[in-house]
Amino acid sequence: MRIKKIIMGMALTSLLLLSGCSNKKSGSTATVKHVGILQVVQHPSLDEANKGFKEGLKENGYVEGKNLKIDYQNAQNSQDNLKSMSEKLVNEKSDLILGIATPAAQSVANATQDIPIVVTAVTDLKAAKLVNSDAKPGRNVTGTTDMVSIDKQIKLLLSIVPKAKTIGIMYNAGEANSKIQADLAVKALKKAGVKVLIKTANTTNDVQQVTETLAGKVQGIYVPTDNTFASASSIIGKVVKEKKIPLVAGSTDQVKTGGLASIGIDYEALGKQTGKMAAKILDGKAKPKDMPVERATDLKLVVNKKMAKALGIDPASIKAPK
Known part of the structure; x- marks a missing residue:
């Protein structure tokens, strides 16, 4: 009887361990992901994009303070700040970095070719030399464009x-x-x-x-x-x-x-769209090089x-x- 209990206990322990390993693949786990955010300057549109990005992550299981740690940096429109802050986020070995607006996106892209990067509030990613093409980025960068008619x-x-x-x-x-x-x-x-x-x-x-x-x-x-x-x-x-x-x-x-x-466009909605893209990358379900650049769905x-x-x-x- 005692041997039977020991075997049952070992089996239960194995199931719990397997369950824990399985859960780590999802954004709803206690595994903490580190995300860096670099915003070029503070103004309503970019602030809304940042807000929406966090909402997009949250809707896909990544909650700040639980399984998500965010390092937010605002360069206040300074090129020197952009460079030093980009290097900081890279040196911290972030799991993913968000660049908000073209100068911030270019700065983080120049700082790393390894860490996944998503960008938002960028008008033309190809012209900014962030991607090879919107359909097939081909690099460690993808995201959303705010280009409208x-x-x-x-x-x-x-x-x-x-x-x-x-x-x-x-x-x-x-x-x-x-x-x-x-x-x-x-x-x-x-x-x-x-x-x-x-x-x-x-x-x-x-x-x-x-x-x-x-x-x-x-x-x-x-x-x-x-x-x-x-x-x-x-x-x-x-x-x-x-x-x-x-x-x-x-x-x-x-x-x-x-x-x-x-x-x-609604910049909060655009940011949320970007957050959903980031969640797929953090989940290991996609890589920036294969993710087409997305446009705003509503004007x-x-x-x-x-x-x-x-x-x-x-x-x-x-x-x-x-």
Whole structure:
């Protein structure tokens, strides 16, 4: 009888051990995964992307404080910070690193070719030299793009100011993603027979002067999803309200603080989409090199009603272009 009990006990112990080994393959276990996050600067769109990323991980079994440890780094738009923070996350031997916005994504990609990387809020991963192609990244990097239809955003602006002769574009020429969008906007405006006036700023300190100068020479302004200008969106909002100039932004978040309207993406949803991709990598079910770059699934029209009324525009008259 005693031998029988010993055998049963050993069998039970074996089952428990096997169960533990099996559970370690899932995101719902006590096995702690280390994830590094590098965000280029703090502003609403990128903050929402970061929030959504954590939600995406949580929905797939990775909960911060339980089986997930996150090291969050914010470079505050400093190239020196980007480099040192990237190296820190790599040296900590993170299981996965998230790069939020193009400069952060490029920085972590330059720091490691071994650790899996996912990125978000990047306009063109191929142009940024992060992947070989969207369909087949071929490297240790994949993620989500925030590229939307620039044509639709320009059509939206021209529908608000149909008699405009000159439209202004503001962006940081040092941001590769902004340059891509600005070039597309120029092409769309020239096709529509509208003159274009471009002003750039390298830092947030220059944004107010650039906005004031441009607002006095144009009938409408377009700002792509630019981190420098997004960080100063409230300043921009004050200027365009005072000058009575409609501004269409590349980001819906910027509309809330400084723009009139946008047709764009929900950055929290985009971040969540990225988090789900990261979970698959952490689960060992996929590798970045084989995971196609994903786009936002939903676009939405956002109108700042208070800004519209301040500009003498009926908010209901602003419609999404077809």
